[in-house]
Amino acid sequence: MSDLIERDKRHIWHPFTQHQTERDPVGITSASGAVMTDTDGREILDLISSWWTITHGHAHPPLVEAIASQAAKMSHVMFSGFTHEPAVQLAEGLAEKLGAPLSRVFFSDNGSTAVEVALKIAFQYWRNRGETKRTKFIAFDGAYHGDTFGAMAVGKGSGFFSLYDDLLAEVLVAPYAPTFLGDDAVENNEDAAIAALEAIIDHSGDEVAGLIIEPLFQGAGGMRFCRPEFIRRVTETARRAGILVIFDEVAAGFGRTGSLFAHQQCEVKPDLICLSKGLTAGMLPLSVTVMSDEIFNAFCDEDFAKALAHGHSFTGNPLAAAVAVKSLALFEEEATLDKIAEIERSHRLFAASLSRHDEACRVRVCGSLLAFDLASEAGTYKSKASLGLRDFYLSQGFNIRPLGPVVYLMPPYCITEAQLSRAYDGLLHGLNQL
Template structure:
């Protein structure tokens, strides 16, 4: 083991890691385009975009330049009582690509804090309006919205946080009508879910502050997809019952689903949108909770009472905002969504080839996501076979980390044709090796 790894073993506490059993991590020295390079020179295709962040590719020269330029001007300034061009221009840019009145941007540092801010905004919004009974939340069964306390509460039904139930706020889970290619039961499942949702809204709607959704794609639970029409029916029902609707686009934003935002598939204007991950193309920790202007107006008043008592030291960090702004510009300059459409088409062909494999069940895809469940494997999140598969892929230069039995690809958009071929071939070879 290298000196560096010895020191890692001595001093680092990695996320979601059982240090007593987990093998040593891979030391990455640099990254370019769709690839990571390890300290022993192995090139690893980053097929899950480093936890879904890296949209334009690693070490993009334009993003590097934007970061360097901003570092030469100002690395940070407190955001209370001060402001700066990168934050202002980015807020303007986000407002321009989000629908309708979604035009007030509150910055924070990561997906969880973006959600935490949305929860507090929704809760306080009703208090500011004198509707103090609206205190609880609705979320989909199996949802994941982050690891901080409020975000965990929203995702309590995903089962990752059972240990922390005692710390959570009140959240009810709505049935999620997951579907996949060739799913013949989808209409029946959706109708049942909608009828259950009608019941929950009738009983609890008056006491609920907001519904939060991962639009179209539940990520962490295992890339579960629903149809746009189902989601639209749910969020319209929530609005009709008077709830605020929060779209957590932390994973789906910035082209992942084939459009800039998942909300663009369904023609619905939520009250709040949470963004992070692809916002800086994975360069810097930054998040935004974007509110409709009429929500913001409810926080105005003669004294501080109505204002949002929330902020972080690194709110609107200029380096992060500058790189996010440049990343937004690249979507136009490099016609990124055309590239996304191309990957979508390649995924479609690859799925046709994959779906008859005996180890593939519930094949599905959306934008740059291609996913399936491992047939004949346990459902557990850390099933032996999915760990085996993860290790096989890594040993063969592919960063593919199944989420429980769900195997998926979500590459950076700069991935080349030959790299995509390598990804699809490797995906299949790994499945064959399981039964080897």
């Protein structure tokens, strides 16, 4: 065992890790483009963008430069009563890309806090307007929105948080309508899910402050993809009952699904949107909750009690904001959406051969994402086969992190055709070993 791993094991508690049974962590010394290098000098292709954060590539030079030049000017300043160019520029850029009415930006530090902020705003919006009955939220089965208490409450449909049930706010869980390539039941499933949502709203709609959904794919809940039509119908159904609609694009934003934002394919806009992960291209922690001025105005009053009493020490951090501004610019400077379209084309070609493999079922592709279920283990979360596949694949120089029986690839957009092709071959090799 290397010295680094020994020192790690003495002091560190890793996230989502059962330390009793998990294999030793891999020490990483550097990362560039789509490749990470470990302490033995071995190269590992990062096929899940380091928890879905890396977009343009690890240590992409223009992003490194954006952080360095901002750090030389000003690294941090409190954000209540003060402001600065990187934050204002980022808010302007996001408002322009998101389009009206999403024009008011609240900064926080990660996906979970962006969701907490959205939930608090939706709740307080109704209070500030004198409507005290709207205290509940609608969320979806299989949804994951983060690990803080509000986020866990709306993520209760994932089943991850039942231990904390007694501590969680009341949430009404509606069915999602997942689909895959060649699914001929999708329309019926969507109709049934919308009917179930309508029944919830008929019964309790006037007690609901907001509805939260992950557009186009549910991430941690199992890479469940849905059609844009479903998101549009959910949004319209909620709106008819006056419910605020929150899109959680923490994972889906910044190109993952093929468009800059996933909802742009759904022809509907939310009242609030949560963004993080790819916001800074994975370089620094930062998140935003963006909403309309109509919502913001409900918090403006002579009385401080109507203000949003929420903030973090690092709110609007200038280094993170500066790199996010540069990342947004790179989407045009480097024609990033074209690169994602290329990845999607490759995924679709590979999906055809993957679908013929006995071990793969429910193959699905959306933008830079490819996912499938292991046929022999569908339905079981503690999938030994997928962990075996992960470890074998790692031994061949590829990093994935299956979600139970669900295997997926979500590479950084700089991945080359040759790297992808090696990854596909390695994956088929791994499946043949099962």
